Amino acid sequence: MNWLLLAWRNLGAKKLSTALSLVLLAFGVGMVSVLMxxxxxxxxxxxxxxxxxxxxLGAKGSPLQLILANVxxxxxxxxxxxxxxxxxxxxxxxxxxxxxxxxxxxxEGYRIVGTTPAYPKHYAAALAEGRxxxxxxxxxxxxxxxxxxxxxxxxxxxxxxxxxDATDVHKDKAFTVVGVYGKSRTVVDQxxxxxxxxxWGVHGLEDAPREVTAVLLKKRNxxxxxxxxxxxxxxxxxVALPAIEVNRLTMNFGLGMRTxxxxxxxxxxLSFASIFISVYDSLLARRYExxxxxxxxxxxxxxxGSLLLEGGLLSTGGALLGLAVGRLGMAAxxxxxxxxxHYDLGTLAVLPGELxxxxxxxxxxxxxxxxxxxxxLRMDISKTLSDG
Amino acid sequence: xIAVRDLSFRYSPETPLLQFPDFDCPPxxxxxxxxxxxxxxxxxxxxxxxxxxxxxxRIEVAGTVLNGLNGKALDRFxxxxxxxxxxxxxxxxxxxxxENLLLPxxxxxxxxxxxxxxGMLEDLGVGAKANRRPRDLSVGEQQRVGIAxxxxxxxxVVLADExxxxxxxxxxxxxxxLLERSAEEAGATLVVVTxxxxxxxxxxxxxxxxxx
Numbered sequence: 001m002n003w004l005l006l007a008w009r010n011l012g013a014k015k016l017s018t019a020l021s022l023v024l025l026a027f028g029v030g031m032v033s034v035l036m037x038x039x040x041x042x043x044x045x046x047x048x049x050x051x052x053x054x055x056x057l058g059a060k061g062s063p064l065q066l067i068l069a070n071v072x073x074x075x076x077x078x079x080x081x082x083x084x085x086x087x088x089x090x091x092x093x094x095x096x097x098x099x100x101x102x103x104x105x106x107x108e109g110y111r112i113v114g115t116t117p118a119y120p121k122h123y124a125a126a127l128a129e130g131r132x133x134x135x136x137x138x139x140x141x142x143x144x145x146x147x148x149x150x151x152x153x154x155x156x157x158x159x160x161x162x163x164x165d166a167t168d169v170h171k172d173k174a175f176t177v178v179g180v181y182g183k184s185r186t187v188v189d190q191x192x193x194x195x196x197x198x199x200w201g202v203h204g205l206e207d208a209p210r211e212v213t214a215v216l217l218k219k220r221n222x223x224x225x226x227x228x229x230x231x232x233x234x235x236x237x238x239v240a241l242p243a244i245e246v247n248r249l250t251m252n253f254g255l256g257m258r259t260x261x262x263x264x265x266x267x268x269x270l271s272f273a274s275i276f277i278s279v280y281d282s283l284l285a286r287r288y289e290x291x292x293x294x295x296x297x298x299x300x301x302x303x304x305g306s307l308l309l310e311g312g313l314l315s316t317g318g319a320l321l322g323l324a325v326g327r328l329g330m331a332a333x334x335x336x337x338x339x340x341x342h343y344d345l346g347t348l349a350v351l352p353g354e355l356x357x358x359x360x361x362x363x364x365x366x367x368x369x370x371x372x373x374x375x376x377l378r379m380d381i382s383k384t385l386s387d388g
Numbered sequence: 389x390i391a392v393r394d395l396s397f398r399y400s401p402e403t404p405l406l407q408f409p410d411f412d413c414p415p416x417x418x419x420x421x422x423x424x425x426x427x428x429x430x431x432x433x434x435x436x437x438x439x440x441x442x443x444x445x446r447i448e449v450a451g452t453v454l455n456g457l458n459g460k461a462l463d464r465f466x467x468x469x470x471x472x473x474x475x476x477x478x479x480x481x482x483x484x485x486x487e488n489l490l491l492p493x494x495x496x497x498x499x500x501x502x503x504x505x506x507g508m509l510e511d512l513g514v515g516a517k518a519n520r521r522p523r524d525l526s527v528g529e530q531q532r533v534g535i536a537x538x539x540x541x542x543x544x545v546v547l548a549d550e551x552x553x554x555x556x557x558x559x560x561x562x563x564x565x566l567l568e569r570s571a572e573e574a575g576a577t578l579v580v581v582t583x584x585x586x587x588x589x590x591x592x593x594x595x596x597x598x599x600x
Contacts, residue, residue, distance in 0.1 A: 001487060001490040001493075002494065005487075006482075006483070009482035009483055012482065013481060289478065289479075289480050289481065292479075292480065293491070293495060294463065295437070295439065295472055296491055296495045296496070297463055297464060297467015297468065297497070298463065299459075299460055299464075302495070381439050382430075382434040385430075385434070385439070386430055
């Protein structure tokens with residue numbers, strides 16, 4: 001016999017109200033936890049992929065689209081630019097390094113990107129097996145592509161036109177897998193890489209002016225940000241700054257996040273009310289029981305503590321359940337997002353912010369029990385017993 | 389042992405002062421406190437158990453003068469030394485019958501004696517109900533469990549508040565006999581507060597609150 005058992009039994013004796021409090025708190029905490037995880041994952045993924053790219057050169061259009069398409073590979077490209085025009089920028093003294101990207105086609109929805117060896121190197125993608133591409137039509141698969149398509153060394157496949165569908169397959173030239181990258185947790189995981197000539201070849205452009213989709217630039221001189229746009233004013237090209245565009249994007253995200261956060265706060269407030277009512281109810285229904293405990297020798301503090309314990313148990317259970325709910329939600333979201341964008345939202349480890357969240361939720365439960373519980377500290381046992 | 393001197397009490401400054409005659413009850417003996425319904429019979433019982441503070445006078449129970457104890461010490465003393473049988477038995481509804489019997493020792497800060505609790509339930513004929521909830525028991529069974537709870541932690545004094553008011557003649561005899569036997573076995577002083585005239589014959593030592 002101890003206070004914990006007593007609190008446990010009392011919660012068990014009012015299953016409906018206990019379940020309601022648990023569910024409300026679990027959902028409130030779960031929502032906040034999903035928001036925290038999602039925000040954290042998105043920010044981390046975005047930042048990992050920006051990785052030292054100062055400028056992106058591409059065809060005119062929406063700068064955000066240019067960034068999304070060529071840094072994150074989630075949107076359609078803005079169009080192509082002539083390699084000769086691009087090279088004027090790439091060779092500019094303010095530019096430290098440049099990585100050209102040529103969007104080819106897709107294979108089972110995974111984008112085939114023609115580029116230089118500098119691209120996988122930039123993302124620190126190391127070969128898990130095989131070798132780097134050396135000739136046209138040799139490709140190296142990102143880790144997720146290899147896992148999803150089942151392609152391995154020596155396998156061949158035809159590319160499908162465009163970035164998504166498989167309706168128009170280029171049957172004339174087959175790609176051969178010569179290597180597979182290990183998991184880098186960057187966009188490379190979701191790409192099929194080859195040299196630029198492969199992409200040009202598929203489209204029968206060997207003799208036409210050579211085009212690329214974008215060039216990822218690293219500046220040598222901060223003035224590049226001001227000089228380059230001037231340099232290309234009269235062309236069909238533009239440069240966009242990933243940092244600024246991503247900032248704009250996350251600000252738009254932020255609005256949605258704030259709304260969800262307010263909703264989560266509301267649910268937590270409801271669960272506060274639910275625990276409050278639950279403890280208050282117990283107090284009214286069990287006044288005589290509490291007086292009885294006092295008569296049997298319990299101090300007012302002991303009885304008060306037992307009520308706090310009830311609130312604490314309830315909220316601890318709800319908060320831990322909430323973490324589990326958050327992880328389930330996040331796992332569902334990750335599957336959805338990865339399906340849709342070939343994106344990986346990664347691990348489900350407990351964040352420091354979530355520990356604070358759990359602490360806060362337990363605090364809410366204790367407070368919800370502490371307020372109505374105060375009346376037991378001043379309880380007139382004799383009168384309660386006589387009334388009972 | 390109980391010794392009460394010059395005891396008076398009032399519920400609030402507006403209500404009249406209640407005065408009680410001096411009385412004693414030696415260890416292991418029994419005392420019947422008689423009074424009409426509504427005459428405040430419960431008041432002296434609550435005074436003796438330290439649930440109420442007297443206006444004046446001196447209450448000594450089991451060698452301890454209650455007036456001198458602070459709240460916490462009083463709670464502890466009550467838990468250890470006094471067992472109370474209530475008019476209508478109340479229990480912690482969410483605990484089993486056996487667990488309810490373990491409560492007094494736990495709340496008094498002592499080690500609950502599970503074997504003794506079980507033994508008492510057996511003796512009182514409710515051993516089979518040990519793991520049931522109190523509300524599953526009949527009123528008679530509840531009354532017996534109430535007696536067991538008052539005595540399970542071997543208090544020096546047992547105070548019974550109208551233990552027979554809800555019972556018919558036959559049950560009254562049975563319950564009172566049980567109460568007396570249990571108190572005797574535990575070596576406890578028994579004080580029964582009642583208006584039930586059926587009990588007067590059994591108690592040579594009586595305190596009649598109506599007589600004053």
